[in-house]
Amino acid sequence: MFNFDDKDLIQMLSLGTDSEVELNAMKEKKVEFRKHFGQLLSKSRKNAKSNECFYCGEKCSSFCNSHSIPAFFLRNIAHQGFVYNNHKLINMPLLDDDIGVNKTGTFQLICRECDSKIFSDYENPDNYEGTPTSKMIAQIAMKNYLKSISKRKLEIEIFNNMMDSTEQPFENIEQKQIINNLDLQEYIEGLNRAKRVEKKGWDNEYYLFYYQKLDYVVPIAFQSTVVLLTDFEGNIINNIYNYSPEYQMKSVHICVFPLESSSVIMMFVDSKEKRYRSFYKQFRKLSHEDKLAAINFIIFSYSEDVFIHKKINEEVLKHQGLVDVSRKSLELITTNPNIDVNPLLIGKENVNFDKMHEIPNLLSKEFKVR
Ligand SMILES: [Zn+2]
Known part of the structure; x- marks a missing residue:
């Protein structure tokens, strides 16, 4: 049913470009692309x-149109109701690079x-005077898992439909579907645990190893889980090339919440999870500035879910180092995983913490919105 070459479609979706020729070609195809992708x-x-x-x-x-990050956080970094998403950074002309706060990062699953009940503690701006309660943390975890479930369910169907619509072999898609289904299962388990913790009001089920309130408003908003590959010394945390169904990816929850005149930054893991122990021990030894730089680096190099203040200096968004790590995050997510590749090398090349000072640290005071 698609005239479009599906492989092109995936590639265009996945990678940004700086080439003038490619950019123009992509712009010309925009209408056709939008129609088919739509x-x-x-x-x-x-x-x-x-x-x-x-x-x-x-x-x-x-x-319900559930917001993956509460809209009141986004409003603090919006300009005329709009924020940038990371398409702005990786220069993908086929996709919109700004988005209305009301449409940003929403999912329909509950x-x-x-929706009006189960997130009510963490979605209340008045609850950020002090350290968040266990209930708020469990609600954040629930939201993260619901968002991931929604994303994976859709992705699985997109790939199913792509495989149906072409005779070409799609080995990498089949491989990706296996991972997608394993991921989905893990997210569902994560959700069920967060639900239980929230309902029972249990304390200490999640370990909040970093909580920082800043007295300025940072220009980015973020709420998601991230699967870290290596720690600060280059040791493996998650081996993304281990496809055994018994081997689960373990994630860390990261929040960057811009408030009206301050910001809250948090990281937590499931307390039962020991895989991050060396990471957070090393993290705690960092200076205040380095902690922020590390989180900034993780967000841009591991995730596509960041939202950026629309009035930020455009030069910052063109910073080559920042653009490169943002593209790498997409390559990490989308390229055909090669089983023979040494995960240690992949981790070291793409997400080496030594590089964290090579990109602008948008969490530092220098870039504050106010
Ligand atoms: Zn319901």
Whole structure:
């Protein structure tokens, strides 16, 4: 059904470019691309749609537009209702690089009633005077897992539809689908645990190893889990090339919340999780500035889910080091995983913490919004 070469589609989605020729070619194809990708996306959304709320299990006909990061945090870095996403950095002309706060990072997986209840502690700006409660942390974890579940479910359907629509062999997609399904299973387990912790009000089930309130507003907002590959000394934390179903990826939760006149930055892991022990021991020894630089580096080199202040100095967004690490994060996520590759080398090349000072640290006071 697609005239478009699906391989092109994946490539264009995955990688940004600086080449003038390529940029113009991509711009010319924009309308066609949008149309085909739009069809693929809407078909896949229908396929991924359930008729039950993923949280309470009740029948549900109209799902809530849940925000993956509370809108009131985004409003603190928005300009006329808009923020940048990371497409701005990697120069992907086929996708919009700014987005309205109300549409930003939303997912439809749970009913309105659940959405208005289950996040209410952490989604209340008044609750950020002091250290967040265990309940707030569990709610953040629940939200992170729900977002990841929604993303993976959609991605699985997109790839299914791509495989249906072409005769070309798609070995890398098949391989990716295996990983996607394993990931989905892990996210569901993570969600179920967070749900239990939240409901019972248990303390210390998540270990908040970093909490920092800054007296200025940072120009980025972030709430997500990240699967770290190596620690500060280059030791492996997660081996992304281990496909054994028994081997699970373990993630760290990271939050950067811009408030009205301050910011809250947090990192936590599941307390049962020992894989991050050396990482947070090393992290705690860093200076205040280096801690911020490390988190800034993790966000840009590991994730695509960052939102950026629209009034930020455009020169910062053109910084070659920042652009390079942002593209690497996408390559890490999208390239065909080669089983023979030594994960130690991959980790060292792409996400070596030695490079954390080579990119602008948007969490430092220098870049404050106010
Ligand atoms: Zn519900």
